[in-house]
Amino acid sequence: MASAAEQLAANLNFNSFANATELKKRIWFTLGALIVYRIGTYIPVPGVDATVMGQLLARHQGGILGMFDMFTGGALGRMTVFALNIMPYISASIIVQLMSAAIPSLEALKKEGEGGRRKLNEYTRYLTVVIALFQAYGIAIGLENMHTEAGSAVVSPGLFFIVSCVLTLVGGTMFLMWLGEQITSRGVGNGISLIIFAGIVANLPNALASLFQLGYTGALSPFFVLVFLVLAAVTIAFIVFMELAQRRVVIQYPKRQVGQRMFGGDSTHMPLKVNTAGSIPPIFASSVLLIPVTIAGFVNNSSMPGWLSFLGQELGQGQPLYMLFYAAMIVFFSYFYAAVTFNPQETAENLRKQGGFVPGIRPGANTAAFFDRILTRITTIGALYLVAVCLLPQILISHYNVPFYFGGTSLIIIVTVTIDTVTQVQSHLVAHQYQGLMRRGRGRKGRMR
Numbered sequence: 001m002a003s004a005a006e007q008l009a010a011n012l013n014f015n016s017f018a019n020a021t022e023l024k025k026r027i028w029f030t031l032g033a034l035i036v037y038r039i040g041t042y043i044p045v046p047g048v049d050a051t052v053m054g055q056l057l058a059r060h061q062g063g064i065l066g067m068f069d070m071f072t073g074g075a076l077g078r079m080t081v082f083a084l085n086i087m088p089y090i091s092a093s094i095i096v097q098l099m100s101a102a103i104p105s106l107e108a109l110k111k112e113g114e115g116g117r118r119k120l121n122e123y124t125r126y127l128t129v130v131i132a133l134f135q136a137y138g139i140a141i142g143l144e145n146m147h148t149e150a151g152s153a154v155v156s157p158g159l160f161f162i163v164s165c166v167l168t169l170v171g172g173t174m175f176l177m178w179l180g181e182q183i184t185s186r187g188v189g190n191g192i193s194l195i196i197f198a199g200i201v202a203n204l205p206n207a208l209a210s211l212f213q214l215g216y217t218g219a220l221s222p223f224f225v226l227v228f229l230v231l232a233a234v235t236i237a238f239i240v241f242m243e244l245a246q247r248r249v250v251i252q253y254p255k256r257q258v259g260q261r262m263f264g265g266d267s268t269h270m271p272l273k274v275n276t277a278g279s280i281p282p283i284f285a286s287s288v289l290l291i292p293v294t295i296a297g298f299v300n301n302s303s304m305p306g307w308l309s310f311l312g313q314e315l316g317q318g319q320p321l322y323m324l325f326y327a328a329m330i331v332f333f334s335y336f337y338a339a340v341t342f343n344p345q346e347t348a349e350n351l352r353k354q355g356g357f358v359p360g361i362r363p364g365a366n367t368a369a370f371f372d373r374i375l376t377r378i379t380t381i382g383a384l385y386l387v388a389v390c391l392l393p394q395i396l397i398s399h400y401n402v403p404f405y406f407g408g409t410s411l412i413i414i415v416t417v418t419i420d421t422v423t424q425v426q427s428h429l430v431a432h433q434y435q436g437l438m439r440r441g442r443g444r445k446g447r448m449r
Helices: 004-010 014-019 021-040 050-059 064-071 087-102 104-110 114-144 159-186 191-202 204-217 222-244 280-298 306-314 320-341 344-354 365-400 408-448
Strands: 246-252 255-258 261-264 267-273
Touching (some): 021 159, 021 191, 021 408, 064 191, 087 159, 087 320, 114 159, 159 191, 191 204, 204 222, 222 365, 280 365, 280 408, 320 365
């Protein structure tokens, strides 16, 4: 049976949206911030030849650097101030979350509430600067060694270019991190996810044009293009179904008598999402794979060690080793994120303190084991779903040169961010309707008096 909030959300109409002034301000702020982000993806790094960069990226378009360019919204191919995008922040978040699970002092900070989370966010920002410095320096050195038939990628190599390039790229990443935090607090949706979402969606028209061009030139048959579009629509529907899928655990509260009145006796449910981590595992896995391969892609092939050259080739898009590592990291981050966000022992203890219990399960350790067993099973299903959706399109990409933007990772990001943003919009509308009902209730009481 639907809850009161779900029933109210089902009855939302456009008039309630038009009257929600605070929500409209948040939406306009989010759109304005994303426009600023897109403008920044066209501001080039000083001293870089954009023509040469375009030729270099075209050589790696079928590899993992093409995926990096997808996440950056084309900023890497144009070598703009947002070329690093938000990836250093994602890498720093991975490291901090891993350390918070392994180091007792950081784990204690995580349990301190809002103050502890602010401290962990501060550590994440510092680590983001360090990672961005290393990546920006590697890109600056790699750019100086890049040459094509059109010339060198850097107009005036030297110390000044290295310093200016590093400062520009690190500054762009820090600005995006700040912008994402502002969207989260003052806008609608998760700011970091929306930035990645905006980069992918901005290049979707080019991806569609590229797909239709392949069909027009005969590289792909029109029938295959049609089948592929139908398959993409079915995949999106499947992603939506899996992202909304829940395992609802029944929670019973016993009756208790206080004076002459009887309280409790209610039955509710605890929803556990099948894919608890959402789009986090594919993004984390991609960012981890991008670090070594990006460095290998910028190193001159003649001076590259044999093992690094082999690693760069085997970790290319569609290669067996790439798929193996990608699948393994998706599964790892799915379980890791589920363990970080849901603690069975803590949940069971909170239920015991509130007098709640799962029918047929004894409170305490048995309830914790029950939650742990359910979480393991649904996380397994969610991890396998993510692996299937992310890896199956790789076959089409590697064999038929289908654009990256139709890959499983990009579709999962688009769907999950859209669902999360729509959910937040509905929450604001529900809160606005409740406030309106409360105000009308007070007005009726005043007239009755």
